[in-house]
Amino acid sequence: MSDAQTPRPAAGTDSGAGTHTVAAEGAATEEAPVEATAAANAPSAQAAGGRSFLPRSTLLRHLLLLLLGAVAAVIILELTSPFTNSQLAQLSYFAIAAGGLTVLTGLNGQISLGHGALMAVGAYTTALFLQADEPLPLPLIMLVSVVTTTLVGALVGVAAARLHGPYLAGATLALAVGLPGIAIYFHGTLGGEQGLRVRAPRPPEAFDTFIGWVSGNSPSGTKWLAYVGAICLLITFFLLANLVRSRIGRTWRAVRDQEVAAELAGINLGAWRVLAFVVSAAAAGLAGAVLALVVRLAAPGGFTLVLSLSLLTAIVLGGLGSLVGALLGSALLVFLPPFVTDLGADFGLNNTEAAQLAPFVYGVVLIVAMIFAPAGFVGTVRMRWLTARAKRAAAARASTGG
């Protein structure tokens, strides 16, 4: 199985994952894991397996998954402690942003180190609108945050569409380092270093009734925000999943993998790149809005370069181009730090030192993953599954005398 672990593709070509066995070559080439991201191109297990219980229509399938996700979210949030609730709220904003970044980096091949800054735009917009004496309804405020971030994202996207690889990484890096300075410059409106406090609105009565009906508990503010996060997460992933499987998603992959061919086919590369940036910026804006509500603060210190790099870590470790991978990677971002920090404290590190262990682990894991499993967790699992299937198919052909 060494072929699945060490795909070492030649730069920019589609020569396949070098050391495939001959048997695997035949059946797996059209989905051959060429680049780190390509493993996610394979049709989802349900669609390819042929003996699935899910509906064949993509939209129906995703609606069913959405419903299952909603039920699962209610069950998980009701069964877990308030502390885990707040961790899950954290997970929801990481995952929303990571989902958007998956579209941009995984599907369209544009790297962005500036999504933390875009989250800041969403968070500050939410904070500003909630400061009003008679704030607008929460969904409307979140929508405004998304629209504002989308506009900023479109501006950045237009510039980014002309840039490649390291140039784009550098420009978005500059965005991540530079944008928080705006909050300090306009300290009158944006609160400077201290930032803006966020007054999370009270949950509506329908929510209290709903929770009382489901579990008999009386809901806390934390739980309400966890639900807000979960709802936003489910909606975002439902929309993104449909987008990924649609014509648009296929075009993005074409732009990423076969630039010249895509251009010859009449695809306007720049416009599609901008669109990918806009979609991922919208997700980042929503993530920022949820973050502002959960953290109850929008301050420059919350949107450091480390945040942007953490998002990248999440999607790379989960598996570039896979929404499930983005979710898994985000879970790592939330649940690994407490674990590692405790471990550090056991080894006699003081608090501030132990807090740095998590980023250290991220960095090391990022390097190790890129060297040994560039397809990430989901990609590697999927590649193994594809290879195994190809071998079975080859064996079946051989036994029927083919």
Next chain:
Amino acid sequence: MQRFINITLSGLTEGMIYAAFALALVLIWRSTRIVNFAQGSMAAATTFIALALIDAGQSYWVAFVVALASGFLLGAIVERVIIRPVEGGPELNAVIVALGLFVALQASIAIIFGSSFQSFPTPFGVRGFTIGDTTIALTPTSLYVIGSVLVTMGLLVALFRFTRVGLAMRASAFGQEVARLLGVRVGRMLTLGWALAAVVGSLSGLLIAGGEFVYPAYMDSLIVFGFVAAVLGGLDSPVGAVVGGLLLGLALSYVSGYLPRGSALVNISALAILIVVLLVRPGGLFSSSTARRA
């Protein structure tokens, strides 16, 4: 007028440091087509080694030499162990590996040396020279900064122009296959290139730290400035990196000197300059039109 001169002088001094950092990025880009986003953390690591030595009672110059030497070692190790496996692969992978190194190094600095602000000494004074009655913003330290960067550049030029190793390094950067056919040990040259770049990066880290406070993330802005400077000159050109560094130093100095509360805008101005340059002249100011297809 005096204000203008002072702002210009401090801009030039800062610009020299950006130029050195940009030069380190360009050295690596030319040989391996990778932008080393970990450059700043590597430089920060060696600066903290120097600070530890100074705190232990060693002189600035001992610490200086040790820092540059450890930069050399760190650069070589990084290329051999971490970068070699992703060289020639998809560029996204190389970028991500460099970022992983960036995060890991920055965190290990905080774990080993602590994350508080510590002041870093400078061997020369920071009081400006006086001409007649007026004090200008040219200090012994800034002369030292400008001088040491110029000496480093001179040494690099001499290395690449006049030595066999320099020729071999240029050959490996220019065409790996051909160089290999001609008997150049390309792998060794790439390692050497990374090591030298790390030395230059460490130098800029030491210089920017002199007389200021250091903390694990103190190089974050310098990465951006160095990158912008390198792109201004067009990633491929060492001369461009130097000119780009000086131009950026001046521009940022004017922003923070003339705009009200301009210091908050320095980082975002670097972004604005970067975007404008890339939109108007995507290849940078000094690159031939074919050089950039990255």
